[in-house]
Amino acid sequence: MFKITEKLQQIAIKLLESGEVDLVLGYTQGNEPCQSIPYIATSPEEAKNLIFDSFSQKALSKYMIQDAFKNKKVALVVKGCDHRGIKLMLGENRVQRDQIYLIGVECSGMIRKEQLRKEIGQELHQLHLEFQNDYIEVMDGEKKREIEYEGVLSPFCLSCSHATPSEEEVDILLTGGMIPSILKDKNRTHEDNFKDINEIEKMTEDEKFDYWKRHLNRCKRCYSCRNACPVCTCRVCMFDRENPDYIDAAKDQLAQHQFYHIIRAFHVVDRCVGCGECSRVCPEGIPLHLLNQKLHRDLDKYYGSYVAGIDELPTPLSHANANEPDFFGKEAK
Amino acid sequence: MIQESFEPKIIAFCCNWCSYAGADLAGTGRLKYPENIRIIRVPCSSRVDVSLILRAFQNGADGVMIAGCHPGDCHYDTGNYHTRKRMVLLKSLMTFMGLPPERLLVKWISGNEAERFKSTVEDFTKKLKQMGVYEKARDLRCSR
Numbered sequence: 001m002f003k004i005t006e007k008l009q010q011i012a013i014k015l016l017e018s019g020e021v022d023l024v025l026g027y028t029q030g031n032e033p034c035q036s037i038p039y040i041a042t043s044p045e046e047a048k049n050l051i052f053d054s055f056s057q058k059a060l061s062k063y064m065i066q067d068a069f070k071n072k073k074v075a076l077v078v079k080g081c082d083h084r085g086i087k088l089m090l091g092e093n094r095v096q097r098d099q100i101y102l103i104g105v106e107c108s109g110m111i112r113k114e115q116l117r118k119e120i121g122q123e124l125h126q127l128h129l130e131f132q133n134d135y136i137e138v139m140d141g142e143k144k145r146e147i148e149y150e151g152v153l154s155p156f157c158l159s160c161s162h163a164t165p166s167e168e169e170v171d172i173l174l175t176g177g178m179i180p181s182i183l184k185d186k187n188r189t190h191e192d193n194f195k196d197i198n199e200i201e202k203m204t205e206d207e208k209f210d211y212w213k214r215h216l217n218r219c220k221r222c223y224s225c226r227n228a229c230p231v232c233t234c235r236v237c238m239f240d241r242e243n244p245d246y247i248d249a250a251k252d253q254l255a256q257h258q259f260y261h262i263i264r265a266f267h268v269v270d271r272c273v274g275c276g277e278c279s280r281v282c283p284e285g286i287p288l289h290l291l292n293q294k295l296h297r298d299l300d301k302y303y304g305s306y307v308a309g310i311d312e313l314p315t316p317l318s319h320a321n322a323n324e325p326d327f328f329g330k331e332a333k
Numbered sequence: 334m335i336q337e338s339f340e341p342k343i344i345a346f347c348c349n350w351c352s353y354a355g356a357d358l359a360g361t362g363r364l365k366y367p368e369n370i371r372i373i374r375v376p377c378s379s380r381v382d383v384s385l386i387l388r389a390f391q392n393g394a395d396g397v398m399i400a401g402c403h404p405g406d407c408h409y410d411t412g413n414y415h416t417r418k419r420m421v422l423l424k425s426l427m428t429f430m431g432l433p434p435e436r437l438l439v440k441w442i443s444g445n446e447a448e449r450f451k452s453t454v455e456d457f458t459k460k461l462k463q464m465g466v467y468e469k470a471r472d473l474r475c476s477r
Contacts, residue, residue, distance in 0.1 A: 255387075
């Protein structure tokens with residue numbers, strides 16, 4: 001199985017036995033196959049349930065802003081994207097560095113369960129998965145099949161260039177896991193992620209509107225995208241206000257959906273780490289990452305490249321100066 | 334949908350220090366500008382959050398205008414730099430989502446540019462009249 005799991009359990013047991021941390025926040029096997037769910041280990045016995053595999057997608061850093069974790073020393077399992085998220089939270093004083101112990105893990109790319117199910121063509125129960133370098137070996141009793149990584153890995157992981165947190169910034173870095181060769185090659189560029197954007201940009205105005213209308217009208221306003229986002233870290237979200245002036249729960253109003261998604265894109269765009277959680281968790285499969293990526297690309301185009309969580313704070317939208325291009329000057333219009 | 338009698342509604346967010354003074358000067362100078370405009374005075378053009386603009390569109394505005402000091406003249410030094418940074422992104426996102434970005438106008442108008450204020454409003458009104466009623470971002474429960 002996954003080597004990192006063993007190392008993780010060892011370090012978690014050590015940390016909990018010595019009392020260095022109060023709890024370890026990691027993942028454990030969920031009720032269904034190919035599902036890892038967040039798990040809090042508070043004793044060495046519980047630490048034996050911790051795992052890390054290709055399905056540990058959820059960013060755990062968001063738990064740190066909850067009241068229950070205040071005044072506790074927490075060991076946190078972080079992948080590359082999670083670590084970038086938590087660096088932003090540290091920079092914005094959402095959490096204090098001495099409050100957390102970071103267990104960095106070498107990320108082997110996250111596998112989309114739905115895609116895997118589609119590729120295999122049957123339910124994942126009773127199947128045994130063996131992760132090889134170039135393919136996934138699926139064993140159904142005696143039958144063996146090979147599934148390519150390309151179709152099942154999250155597209156965001158395929159072009160990820162910061163999969164593993166840097167060693168200096170985490171307290172301990174666990175490596176030695178199996179990394180699919182497709183991720184090692186790094187032959188995919190970030191531009192591959194923007195394919196959909198280019199296609200949408202080619203549409204006419206009405207086609208664009210219809211495209212987004214079709215997608216956004218399915219929005220249930222469940223706020224999963226907000227809750228899963230590792231950089232959406234306001235203590236009180238503007239959409240949670242008791243008497244909101246701007247937005248309500250009306251689901252038959254396209255304008256309200258547009259409003260919610262535009263505002264959310266604006267609130268996170270400059271800090272977006274590109275983990276793709278927003279569109280993964282969406283129960284309606286709305287391609288929400290496109291909004292963030294589009295804005296992010298514009299930011300890069302107009303104001304220079306900025307990689308959230310890697311480059312220095314402040315983020316592009318939280319400062320402004322005279323030297324930036326003016327698109328609304330006398331000459332432009 | 335071009336109607337003869339269509340009068341667009343324009344919400345104008347005017348910065349207190351420059352553009353509102355410019356509008357004021359246009360008034361005291363007896364310059365006539367279209368009455369389609371509803372001016373909202375804001376302390377600084379960077380006060381205009383994206384949500385305010387979207388809310389104006391939801392509530393029946395056919396166009397939104399944001400007027401601030403010329404770059405370099407901001408009363409708070411950097412306010413309008415923030416405005417232009419945000420608004421160029423909002424315009425590009427509006428384009429991306431199929432909402433016409435021409436309905437959002439950002440203009441730098443200083444306190445002595447009454448003539449510029451007048452011509453801006455006139456041009457914008459004319460353009461919106463051609464474009465017709467704006468329904469795409471409207472909350473249908475809000476009456477016109």
